[in-house]
Amino acid sequence: MGESVKDMLRRVRKIEIATRRQVSDAIAGTYHSVFKGQGIDFEEAREYQPGDEIRSIDWNVTARTGKAHVKTYREERELTMMLAVDLSASGAFGSAGQTKRELEAELASVLAFSAARNGDKVGLALFTDTIELIIPPRKGRRHILRLIREILYFKPKRSGTNIANALDGLNKFLKRRAITVLISDFLQGPNGELPNPDMRSGDPVLKALDLTNRRHDLLCINVYDDRETFLPKIGRMMLEDSETGEIVELDAYKESVLKAYSAENADRLKAFKTALARSGIDCLELAAGKPYIAELRQFFERRKRA
DSSP states (O other): OOOOHHHHHHHHHHHHHHHHHHIIIIIHHHHHHHSOOSSEEEEEEEEOOTTOOGGGBOHHHHHHHSSOEEEEEEEOOOOEEEEEEEOSGGGGOOSSSSOHHHHHHHHHHHHHHHHHHTTOEEEEEEESSSEEEEEEEEOSHHHHHHHHHHHHHOOOSOOOOOHHHHHHHHHHHOOSOOEEEEEEOOOOOTTSOSSOTTOOTTOHHHHHHHHHHHHSEEEEEEEEOGGGTOOOSOEEEEEEOTTTOOEEEEEETSHHHHHHHHHHHHHHHHHHHHHHHHTTOEEEEEETTSOOHHHHHHHHHHHHHO
């Protein structure tokens, strides 16, 4: 039986209370210092003064007034943050008391309230193998609570993942440069494995990530579950791919099987991080069911120093 509306609101409110406290205590200051204005806005034309750049002369005003005028600008302080959240079926997995989707909602809440304290707008794109919902950027507490609710309770029509498709749709939607936060477990099906050991510049996902990073200020947050990186020694078990339905039987008692499972996932993550680093894209890895605020703050601080 599904949750009642009252239970849903209580759950959203619980996330709000927890994350707003964390934002106040730890994140807001680093967010403000890391994300600066993405451009400059024209402010006014004033009379030319000795030392002004010749290139800044406003020739239209100069011709109209008969006196040399220059254009002056101010930093664009208000930013837009767009949260792109993966709602494919693999996000429902959680072995430590929290699913990956629940972690995504908490992270989105922390980032959204950090943006709000900075006076920025926040929008949301929910995707599977295509974008299923876009909520345009706005300000306000009620707007942020809606974003959290959608991440937790939106029922996607599809179960797979296609990050390239999602980013293509997002780039078409965003007309101006934005802080774009891609939150995903970065697991794709057989038609677009991500990442693969020989990921090169021709890989469609990497191309989409690289293009988005050039157009926007892109951050990737890789959410995962510990059971995706290693298995306990418990004997024979059946593993089902929640996105494709494929079932694999493993003997999780054999050391060789356990080592091969861990090695394959380690190689996958290493290839992914290497590919992102080549494109200059920042990526943070966070595990469901574990504290994350300290890691998020350190990530922002490293980004600020860089």
